Amino acid sequence: MTFFNYRDGELHAEQISLSSIAKQCGTPCYVYSRAAFETQWHSLNDAFDDHPHTIFYAVKANSNVAVLNILARLGSGFDIVSEGELRRVLKAGGDPAKVVFSGVAKSRAELAFAISNKVRSINIESVAELDRVQEVAAELNTTASIAIRVNPNVDPETHPYISTGMEKAKFGVTMEAAFEAYKKAAQMPNIDVHGVACHIGSQITKTSPFTDALTIVLDLVKRLAKEGIQIKQLDLGGGLGIDYQGETPPSAADYVKSMVDGIKAQDIDLPIGIEPGRYIAGNSGVMLTEVEYLKHNDSKSFAIVDAGMNDLLRPSLYQAHHEIIPVNKNTDETAKTYDVVGPVCESADVLGYDRTLKVKAGDLLAVCSAGAYGYVMSGNYNSRPRPPEIMVDGDDMHIVRRRETLDELTQGEAILP
Numbered sequence: 001m002t003f004f005n006y007r008d009g010e011l012h013a014e015q016i017s018l019s020s021i022a023k024q025c026g027t028p029c030y031v032y033s034r035a036a037f038e039t040q041w042h043s044l045n046d047a048f049d050d051h052p053h054t055i056f057y058a059v060k061a062n063s064n065v066a067v068l069n070i071l072a073r074l075g076s077g078f079d080i081v082s083e084g085e086l087r088r089v090l091k092a093g094g095d096p097a098k099v100v101f102s103g104v105a106k107s108r109a110e111l112a113f114a115i116s117n118k119v120r121s122i123n124i125e126s127v128a129e130l131d132r133v134q135e136v137a138a139e140l141n142t143t144a145s146i147a148i149r150v151n152p153n154v155d156p157e158t159h160p161y162i163s164t165g166m167e168k169a170k171f172g173v174t175m176e177a178a179f180e181a182y183k184k185a186a187q188m189p190n191i192d193v194h195g196v197a198c199h200i201g202s203q204i205t206k207t208s209p210f211t212d213a214l215t216i217v218l219d220l221v222k223r224l225a226k227e228g229i230q231i232k233q234l235d236l237g238g239g240l241g242i243d244y245q246g247e248t249p250p251s252a253a254d255y256v257k258s259m260v261d262g263i264k265a266q267d268i269d270l271p272i273g274i275e276p277g278r279y280i281a282g283n284s285g286v287m288l289t290e291v292e293y294l295k296h297n298d299s300k301s302f303a304i305v306d307a308g309m310n311d312l313l314r315p316s317l318y319q320a321h322h323e324i325i326p327v328n329k330n331t332d333e334t335a336k337t338y339d340v341v342g343p344v345c346e347s348a349d350v351l352g353y354d355r356t357l358k359v360k361a362g363d364l365l366a367v368c369s370a371g372a373y374g375y376v377m378s379g380n381y382n383s384r385p386r387p388p389e390i391m392v393d394g395d396d397m398h399i400v401r402r403r404e405t406l407d408e409l410t411q412g413e414a415i416l417p
């Protein structure tokens, strides 16, 4: 987390101390670093050098319009999975010509909205969806640019819930079915075959799953060329992992190089698209929380904090590890081992097990690496308002989403007459 550092024992985001943000905005809250998002994006973009490419930031990782706007200003493209995400991208100033639309259950309305906005590619996940895209495009009297999301059946060696490219997954089309689907698509009057797409999973910490998938995808591209079907873009998905607790994923440079080298080795000269989410957003944010109580049982000590699984779901959903560190290191407390638990009435509401901390009630903690799949997965379980999101930019801070109010919790609900 390059842009979150201690100064005189006080944790800062860029130039701003996190305790001053907590004082102003309350806790729990998410704090992001603009420089972190930009640095991560540039590291991938620079790695491609002069190879034609588009970075389609995976909006679902962190969809705040300020984040999307920061990336749109850099010229980023976007990978979306719903109409809601496309509307966010448009609102943030993103270019629909640099949008790819993924997802297994796109509705007719969502397809019509995306096709009317001329997104670069509808990434098709089933033959039934291909038929639907043809119908919707015909109704709109236009053509839809498509890729088929193939499933190369590669094991990304990651958590099963974030593994998407194996045969038992609901995602993508198997290689053999994809070959037939492309032949069918090429005959469809309102379909423009643009690319081939794949996305094999998330938090991948080696290059081999990516290069294995690439080899299989390139094989399909060559078979299609023999049928007279020319692929114009390789969309190789997202999934590059980050350091949560000492993982050593490949660098952006090594990851990109492995793909560019892989296609050059096969004498294929195609633009590459990638769909990074976590890599750009994950270590660009933390969640701030305050210790409400300490509680000691015979066998366990608990640091009970004001953020719960409704605010940050990853530990409960994926047994994900997030480092939890003090905002202020200057303390006289002695180190103890705590389970850091939230207020939600569920035993799964644990942000971290067995953490050694020097804390007392009222202290602030930072839950690290919370910039991706953090706020976006938050909810109102236990009728808890969702936290605010703050973007730090040098020595400025901006509230890019204010805290939800208690009144808002029941908005849209109704009592029977």
Ligand SMILES: *Cc1c(COP(=O)(O)O)cnc(C)c1O
Residues within 6 Å of the ligand: 058, 060, 061, 079, 102, 103, 199, 201, 202, 203, 237, 238, 239, 240, 275, 276, 277, 278, 279, 372
């Ligand atoms: C979630 C997702 C991504 C982003 O994955 P990361 O691991 O966050 O990079 C990219 N493409 C698709 C289709 C996805 O569903």
